[in-house]
Amino acid sequence: MNSSDSALVTAASAGSELLSFASKLYPICRSITGNGVRKTLALIGDQIDLKQHEVPSGATVFDWEVPLEWNIDDAYVLDAHGCKIIDFTAHNLHILNYSEPARLSVSLEDLRPKLHSLPDHVDWIPYRTSYYRRQWGFCLRHRDLTALQPGQYQVRIDSTLAAGSLSYGECVLPGRVKDEVLFFTHVCHPSLANDNTSGMAIATALAAWIGGQSRRYSYRFVFAPGTIGSLCWLKRNEHRLARVRHGLVLGLLGDPAPLTYKFSRRGDCEIDQVVPYVIRSINPASGTIAFEPYGYDERQLCSPGFNLPVGRLTRSVNGGYAQYHSSADDLNLISADQMQTSLEACKRIVEVLESNRRYLNMAPKGEPRLGKRGLYGSVGGRSPADRERAMLWMLNQSDGTASLLDIAERSAISYADTRTAADELAAAGLLKTLEGPKPERAAALSRRRPASRVRPLRAQGRKDKRKGEK
């Protein structure tokens, strides 16, 4: 077996491991609180070092309150003949998530307003929730709804709404510096595969992989219920948010759509440069979308009181595929290949974040003589001309303002070749590594262009985003 064959086999088995973990998570009835989340965190905790946190019901979290804990054992509706016409044990989407307990006899007329279906997709069960309005309800295939006959129905919901707690999990991987990269994924959806067993499986595998790497940054993975879970995490971690240098919300990473990056609210963070670069290098059809206060936990992480440098990586976007929030978002929608490519993208993003640095040219007056330092000639399969070109770009741009990725993008030389050139020049004493965050991009841009030709950064961002949406 040659090395490229073995790489393919490794990639394929990693993809099937992701899919098999997603399949394990899929049947669990999750919600924003309860044992489904705990069971999910336990499975994730079998693979990575995960600390489980509990926030008690009634705890005030900014403008919100942690609700009563919801658990459910069984729920069904019997028709006049005693036949189960809706059965929670057959599919957990059949219950309106967070339904209060119920045991009653109702006419079809009274039952009808409690039933939810999708008239445009008669064979799919919708996913519906009612976290903050106490009620009960069922979801069913529209085909089954329209077949219901007039008569009495027996409704039984064995659920509990009681003082308990909200659970979230956290995996912290310390690095050489305390600055952190934050990965966030939601763990509150029941049997929906893309949204979000795919995100949970990929975040778990990514944490396991980073755990085995030598790393500059510290990494923090948060597995939390959407909205109220991220608010709880923010409330408990407010004192350390200044350490978050980069962040990414992960979700919806298993479906066939190309990867999509959603910009942070700030729009000009390093993560906003790194992720579009990486996903387009993997597949030019990958896209970007502008920030909007709608979606997953970027809504909380990028609220104005936090405004964290956090973007979002998905394939399809929330609401952007027909099967979204329905029983058709099942294990057939996600594939090992798609999951594997998504994980690979996350790994490359981490590699660029880890290695993206600024350098200072130590011989900036004229071009230094490369030949006398042994920096001419063919190395590592690159032609002497390509090697020299990458070095000249590195030397020319390394005035302390441009990062490796800035230089790779400006020169159209690959990031890997730019990085190799930087390593070789640093080893020869021609470049010095600079630590710490780079000056604001806007400042760097204005230094690179004559003042009269500087376009406002915000306008450039808009143009880039439109390009990506096609």
Ligand code: ZN
């Ligand atoms: Zn969702």
